[in-house]
Amino acid sequence: MSLSNPTQLLLRNADLLKADAPLVVNCPDSGLISELVAINAHQNISCYNVNYAEHQALSKKFSALDCQFSAHYQSTQLHDLVIIYFPKSKKEFNFLLAMLTPIISDNGIILVVGENKGGVKSAAKLSKEHVVRCDKVDSARHCLLVEAIFNNQRREFNLDSWFEQFSVEIAATTITVASLPGVFSNGELDKGTRLLLENLPKSINGKVLDFGCGAGVIGSYVKKRYQGTNIEMLDVNALAIASAKRTLTLNGLEGKVFASDSLSNVSGQYNTVISNPPFHQGIKTNYHATESFLKGIKGHIAKNGSLTIVANNFLRYAPIIKAEIAEPQLLINSQGFAIHHCQKQ
Incomplete structure (x- = not known):
């Protein structure tokens, strides 16, 4: 061992x-x-x-x-x-x-x-x-x-005294975010997630999964902007789960937040999967979780459902998406980040 x-x-x-x-x-x-x-x-x-x-x-x-x-x-x-x-x-x-x-x-x-x-x-x-x-x-x-x-x-x-709050406003939609220490992007919105939210698909409906939700920024924003969506968020970190739940509450939103080791506790299918997936474990770079997610998520995407992720543009996720799900479209490559989108046929 x-x-x-x-x-x-x-x-x-x-x-x-x-x-x-x-x-x-x-x-x-x-x-x-x-x-x-x-x-x-x-x-x-x-x-x-x-x-x-x-x-x-x-x-x-x-x-x-x-x-x-x-x-x-x-x-x-x-x-x-x-x-x-x-x-x-x-x-x-x-x-x-x-x-x-x-x-x-x-x-x-x-x-x-x-x-x-x-x-x-x-x-x-x-x-x-x-x-x-x-x-x-x-x-x-x-x-x-x-x-x-x-x-x-x-x-x-x-x-309660350890939550930090900040506001996110994109495309005339504003949410308040709460995050505990150690949660990704604690206290401010990171560039990658902002770019993703600025370039979301024009139409999102049905059941939505925010994979690796962190403080719940993506799931909460989607729920508020695209009314009628059914939001689920997951993370491996207990502090992130508590933060995402608090973010939903602060914005008067409803959604399911749960713990999962990659897709271990995921069941059913989603119309839309959106993520700023992690590539760090502690202080070390670790791609395994995201690669495992990309290789396993197809079975949880409904027919004609879509996947949209943001990643540092040096990360070679497009070939994995193509091999495992469908031909990806590069929505934008800017500020060191790339947004990949694909639709399951």
């Missing part, structure tokens, strides 16, 4: 993993949990993941453990050890710390691990409000492990 570099760094410091009630946050590897189970035979171990695929993998393998997937981790017990895999953004790390401090026991230990280029070196500075000290423990494989001691200052966590 291949283990990530941060997990390998943790495992070579196994003496730090002994605890009465450990909590592991955003662990991508079952190998670490197996080691925790071996070290802590009582199995009073909890896992919290905002990534649905990682959550599913852990909850299926360790069904006896408390595994949570949500925008807000909650527990009735206090954890004497919290292991955090440093997230893709510093804002999200601050969010996680604020969320977790109410459930850390007095003088509890916080271990933070991550890749150097991912920002883990800033963990000490970012956590100073919540800890009495934060020290480097080990480094290897371009990763860093730090240990902090909780300062026992518990503050009530209010999820």
